[in-house]
Amino acid sequence: MIRLNNVSIAFGSTSAPLAVLDRISLTCKPSQVVSVVGPSGCGKSTMLNIVAGLLRPTSGTIDIAEGARVGYMMQETLLLGWRTLIENARLGLELKVAKHLHRQDELLSFFHRFDLSGFEAALPAATSGGMKQRVALIRTLITDPNCLLLDEPFSSLDFEVKLTVQRALLDVVKARSASVILVTHDLDDAIALSDEIVVLTQRPATKRATIVTEWGLEERDPVRARSSPRFSELFAKLSEAMAGEHVA
Amino acid sequence: MSLRHFPNLRILALQIAPLVAFVLFWELSVHGNPSLKFFFGSPIDILRDLGRRFADGSLVRDTAVTFSEAILGFALGNLLGTLSGLALWFSRTAMRIARPYVIFLGAAPIFAFAPLLVIWFGTGLFSKVMISTLSTLFIALTQAYSGASEVSEEHIRLMKTLGANQTETFRKVVVPSSLVWVISAFKLNIGFALLGAFIGEFISSNQGLGHLILVATGLFDISLVLSGVFLLCALAFVLNFLVARSEPILRQLVVRYL
Numbered sequence: 050m051i052r053l054n055n056v057s058i059a060f061g062s063t064s065a066p067l068a069v070l071d072r073i074s075l076t077c078k079p080s081q082v083v084s085v086v087g088p089s090g091c092g093k094s095t096m097l098n099i100v101a102g103l104l105r106p107t108s109g110t111i112d113i114a115e116g117a118r119v120g121y122m123m124q125e126t127l128l129l130g131w132r133t134l135i136e137n138a139r140l141g142l143e144l145k146v147a148k149h150l151h152r153q154d155e156l157l158s159f160f161h162r163f164d165l166s167g168f169e170a171a172l173p174a175a176t177s178g179g180m181k182q183r184v185a186l187i188r189t190l191i192t193d194p195n196c197l198l199l200d201e202p203f204s205s206l207d208f209e210v211k212l213t214v215q216r217a218l219l220d221v222v223k224a225r226s227a228s229v230i231l232v233t234h235d236l237d238d239a240i241a242l243s244d245e246i247v248v249l250t251q252r253p254a255t256k257r258a259t260i261v262t263e264w265g266l267e268e269r270d271p272v273r274a275r276s277s278p279r280f281s282e283l284f285a286k287l288s289e290a291m292a293g294e295h296v297a
Numbered sequence: 298m299s300l301r302h303f304p305n306l307r308i309l310a311l312q313i314a315p316l317v318a319f320v321l322f323w324e325l326s327v328h329g330n331p332s333l334k335f336f337f338g339s340p341i342d343i344l345r346d347l348g349r350r351f352a353d354g355s356l357v358r359d360t361a362v363t364f365s366e367a368i369l370g371f372a373l374g375n376l377l378g379t380l381s382g383l384a385l386w387f388s389r390t391a392m393r394i395a396r397p398y399v400i401f402l403g404a405a406p407i408f409a410f411a412p413l414l415v416i417w418f419g420t421g422l423f424s425k426v427m428i429s430t431l432s433t434l435f436i437a438l439t440q441a442y443s444g445a446s447e448v449s450e451e452h453i454r455l456m457k458t459l460g461a462n463q464t465e466t467f468r469k470v471v472v473p474s475s476l477v478w479v480i481s482a483f484k485l486n487i488g489f490a491l492l493g494a495f496i497g498e499f500i501s502s503n504q505g506l507g508h509l510i511l512v513a514t515g516l517f518d519i520s521l522v523l524s525g526v527f528l529l530c531a532l533a534f535v536l537n538f539l540v541a542r543s544e545p546i547l548r549q550l551v552v553r554y555l
Contacts, residue, residue, distance in 0.1 A: 101458055121458040127451055131473045132552055140469065146460035
């Protein structure tokens with residue numbers, strides 16, 4: 050469970066502050082995916098940095114269930130150049146906070162599932178942006194987080210791979226009852242994956258609209274959701290909201 | 298089949314050619330000209346000197362003495378310098394306080410202290426190791442310090458998101474990403490470690506290549522001086538090879554065990 054209560058943040062001096070987020074509230078329950086969309090540069094990444102504890106909000110609070118493990122996948126993959134792909138994916142497991150987890154088998158099955166088999170020993174410099182992004186996602190998922198913050202996690206993936214990865218993500222959400230906040234610019238992804246979509250305005254970002262998807266259990270799949278007749282309905286609603294009209 | 302089919306062999310042949318030409322030119326120029334030979338020595342004399350000294354065991358002893366002084370100083374200086382340079386990463390304040398000192402000491406001509414070190418540590422092996430240590434330490438420190446201060450902030454943020462503490466960030470990110478700097482310090486320090494040992498021997502010693510060169514200079518035995526120089530170069534070559542070889546091993550060790 051992740052909850053933001055009236056979170057605001059401003060940068061710069063106190064005399065001339067640059068307001069970035071203005072009283073954002075949202076709730077992400079267990080097993081829920083909440084997408085955050087909005088114009089680029091509006092402060093979506095800043096919001097995730099606040100939830101992850103890297104930034105302190107100017108006002109407002111963050112509630113995260115006690116004992117929750119937060120996994121944050123930042124927009125840049127930030128793979129360590131001196132480590133192979135599998136060593137990069139394992140990075141979190143080598144730390145004290147996750148040393149008790151033994152995930153070697155899962156690591157390999159993720160590599161297989163994400164179509165990375167055979168590239169375990171490759172160095173990041175020799176791989177494509179899409180591969181690096183998948184490794185960064187494995188690095189985030191492998192430490193068993195139940196609060197996931199994902200910043201444009203599919204931006205470099207081609208469609209085929211993206212669907213596989215999204216399916217795996219939804220499996221993880223289901224298996225661990227994880228709460229996911231997903232920042233994306235891709236409206237299709239936002240609709241297909243989310244229970245709720247939060248639309249932000251230009252900076253300073255305020256919440257413009259919240260769209261609830263209400264997917265049925267059998268539609269909870271990146272492909273089936275896209276082929277559902279409600280998909281285009283939601284898409285229209287979302288683009289309207291993005292364009293500035295308030296949606297009740 | 299011509300050499301063209303073996304590109305490595307061809308390069309090797311081309312690499313050796315200038316040396317052969319130079320040695321031939323040298324030998325032919327001084328051959329039958331005693332005054333030129335007196336000033337410049339001759340390749341044949343050098344070979345003869347090396348052979349003779351190898352046979353009586355003094356070549357191996359002198360080389361081994363200088364080598365052990367240099368390698369001990371190299372190891373000690375690099376170890377202490379690298380560790381303290383990297384450790385400065387832990388405190389931004391310490392880093393800023395240390396900055397002018399690091400720059401100043403990095404630029405200091407350590408060899409100027411060499412006579413002092415002989416007074417402090419005696420005329421034996423220890424003083425040479427100390428000179429060698431001091432002449433490598435500050436380069437290692439400066440390099441490690443630069444490496445540690447240029448660690449990507451983004452990577453440090455990544456470690457935070459993964460829940461790493463400061464020590465873990467140091468081990469997993471700071472040390473490996475500074476490795477390029479540290480290894481370049483090793484490469485630079487090969488020459489300085491040898492020079493340190495050599496200067497120590499030059500000031501006071503009864504064995505080692507510095508001693509050999511000093512004595513030979515006194516006797517105006519140019520060929521013997523050049524034999525000593527040749528052996529020093531050979532030592533540098535061997536050390537270079539060892540450092541180059543250790544680089545990938547070190548890299549792997551750091552990733553695997555740190």
